[in-house]
Amino acid sequence: MRTSRKGSVEMPAFMRQLVKETEKRVSSFFKGGRGGAAEGEHQGEGEKEEVIPSPYLDRPVLDKLAEEGCARWGLTYALGSMQGWRANMEDFHNCVPQLGGELADWSFFAVFDGHAGSTVAQHCSQHLLGHILATGRMGPDDDPEKVKGALVEGFLQTDKHLHCVARREGWERGGTTVVATLISPYYIYFANCGDSRAMLCRSGQVRFSTEDHKPYSPLEKERIESAGGSVTIQRINGSLAVSRALGDFTYKGAENRTPSQQMVSPEPEVCVVERSPADEFLVLACDGVWDTISNEDLCAFIHNRLRVCTDLRDVCTQVIDLCLYKGSLDNISIILLCFPGAPQLSAEALHQEAELEDLLESKVAEIYNELLVQGEEPDLLSVLTVLASAVIPGLPPGGGIQSKRNCIIAAYYQQRESHKTTTTNVLGAF
Template identity: 30%
Template sequence: MATDTSIPTSQDVSNDENSSPSSQSPNVPRTGFSNSPNARSKSITTADLETYGILNRHAAKNMWFQVGVSEDKGARRTMEDAHSFVTDFGNVRGQGFFAIFDGHAGKHAAEWCGTHFHQCFLDSLRSSPEMNVPDVLNKTFHQVDASLSQMCEESEGKIHSGCTAVTAFLRIEDADGRQSFLERSEPHGGSISGAISPKKSRSPVISRKPSRELKPVCVPPETSRRVLYCANAGDARGVLCRAGKAVRLTYDHKGSDKQEAKRITDAGGFVMGGRVNGVLAVTRSLGDSSMKEFVVGAPYTTETELCDEDEFLILACDGLWDVIGDQAAVNQIKTMNDAQTASNHLLRYALNNHTTDNVTVVVVRFKNQPQP
């Protein structure tokens, strides 16, 4: 996919994750969609180092991780996938947020999530500083699910789509799971110091100043650990490569799953031909308000402390996983040093192997050099 490598400008201020206008609140959905039937993700740009939390902005000199994103509508008539990533998420050097949203019955749910989910998550982290990250992810999924239902109601039936979701949050922590290095940061002009520390009792003030006036990001001590928190609803999947071996960090919520089928039948629904009420192939999603009684938005979450053996993470929608397994996908790219090259390779693999769906692949490489 083409990427824009422009330098940050003042026009990007409105997209800064440190800005939080009411239109981005989980309870006030923004419905200003384009007339295109294709879901649109924010254009990918590149800065030297400071991204100021701007959505889908690479940091060329980021030494903590490297992100590659590739997408294609494949054999479908329209593109209903969206993606997002944020470097130095939450104003902490080395943190990152990454996500893919695979839409169905229209683009709107996926497109909205691609634009707003990261901000909803950050708001939840700040408003619930005492809550552990998996619970914050669960809270965010439910908030976004409710927002999409509200959006559907306000549209008077014109918007009724849903989307599967896979998200990953790379968090920098102390050994005890806290972020005491944020508490030691000096307050400065509406900064977000201490925003996600469990010891803080209130949410910080969110800066409304232009990006260039924000304080530098907090640089954590070298003794900090890196923890990868993943959450998914539906069949979009996250796979970690650890010492060359594939480790799945998500759970496929499908109608063919016995536990999910039992949950649905217990709620008064049915599964026929692997589809909920004979309609939807996934059993969990964001949106799909007309089936919310059965197709819930509750995510599956995992917590993984990264170690020296962890090489990269693959996030992808089922357009990839329909034609390749976890280990085979890892094998395809484990010798590739560049994350963008790796994501594009997996995209081409899916298309060349006749996937029938849209395909979006995000590769996050944690090491500069692949294992031999």
């Protein structure tokens, strides 16, 4: 089963109001000099200024894409993605819960984080799995070495085919990072190429996570410099922030060097973890998630949310909102895969969640009224600022106060409407 509900989590009215109220305070920060690109550069007397479009918006796009599904062997999954502050959505994904045929009990999932356009990410999301399967190395024997070879060869063949298409279509500049997982009856295979990341939670703890491929990592830097490049301001030639990716062919022209020896390598790092009944869930996400939250915090947060939420799409949505509130300026995409051993709904956890939300509502009302008594305007930012310094017991582990901001915002607007109604009734009495 696979369902989709594009834009299903629309921007609530209170969020639109929040954006409106905070725009003046934050837009100058978010617009100013992001990515090291100036918005305009003087070209000399009598010449027009060259305007470089900002890769960021004045306000974030909060509409979300959500999908869910399941595999016949007990896996359930959900996807959540959001454009956020970026001027364009460049993330793509591929969710195949059942491969079919003799691999009917195998699953494949991947997140593609494009850069310099979305074309490469979209193309690879449609063709990578086909190239992996075409190697003919995967079968019911589930031989880890053969499967690892299939993943590496599949990535390299995808990049080779992509190069031909890119030259024909004229889009050599773009690229994409990829993080993928192939789940067999006995193993979980991870293939990572770039700075997207996979993380496996087992028995409530991080069991495994992939390593990001950054230009300043010693082995990556050595390869880049051997291929004639340099690492400046932690980027290849001062420009590209990842050292492995599909595409980016302007960084793959060094002569007498294999594809894996170029400045940007298309070869994934492949790891294998034997499956366990204690496996709970697996996360694939782009760096828009990992830039703002650690493996351990995300593991703890999702573990907690699964005990109070039955819809995995809502869990993904909560992760996306958490990353946004923690300052992510990137596209945000996450795939959450739950094994049969994942945490289940808990009556005790639901009770604690209800108590927490009641406490937050009372705190918001208390702060609102205190600000009124002090003669101050109880705007949303003032309430949030005071609440952020308060001690709030029972907040979701790994999420903190940011993870309950939607609840706080809703309570604020409920309080404001209540005061408006009271004022109207008092005036009406006269």
